[in-house]
Amino acid sequence: MAVNYGSRRVVVGAHYGMRDWLSQRVTAALMAIFTLVLLVQLLMPGPLGYDKWAGIFAAQWMKVLTFAVFVALGWHAWVGVRDIWMDYVKPVGLRLVLQVATIVWLVGCMGWAVQVLWRL
Numbered sequence: 001m002a003v004n005y006g007s008r009r010v011v012v013g014a015h016y017g018m019r020d021w022l023s024q025r026v027t028a029a030l031m032a033i034f035t036l037v038l039l040v041q042l043l044m045p046g047p048l049g050y051d052k053w054a055g056i057f058a059a060q061w062m063k064v065l066t067f068a069v070f071v072a073l074g075w076h077a078w079v080g081v082r083d084i085w086m087d088y089v090k091p092v093g094l095r096l097v098l099q100v101a102t103i104v105w106l107v108g109c110m111g112w113a114v115q116v117l118w119r120l
Contacts, residue, residue, distance in 0.1 A: 020079050027072040034069040063117045070113040074106045 041056050042048065056062060081102050089095040 020083070024076060024079055027076040030072045031069055031076070034065060037065070057117070067113060067117055070110060074110055078102065078106055 038056070042052070046052060057066065082099060085095050085098050085102070089098060
């Protein structure tokens with residue numbers, strides 16, 4: 001009789017789910033803080049136009065914070081989409097192709113964010 005519990009049970013990726021859960025919460029918190037910082041700056045007196053947007057993102061600290069949020073968003077998206085691919089796409093080859101395509105797309109988005117923020 002096979003026993004699949006206890007010390008003989010093979011557990012793959014122990015604590016893996018906790019790390020993903022925590023990273024989702026931390027990245028979400030960073031994105032929420034960024035949203036609040038941006039809203040406070042937008043609610044300052046004055047007309048809302050290009051000059052105000054350019055002024056908000058002119059400061060180096062805001063560019064760095066914005067890029068950090070883009071990285072957090074990319075990591076948040078990667079964890080979520082990777083879990084979707086692992087849960088719902090059963091053929092290993094197709095899952096690998098989808099995961100690689102997701103990584104390429106997210107890295108491309110990070111490159112685009114650098115170009116937008118620092119006009120390279």
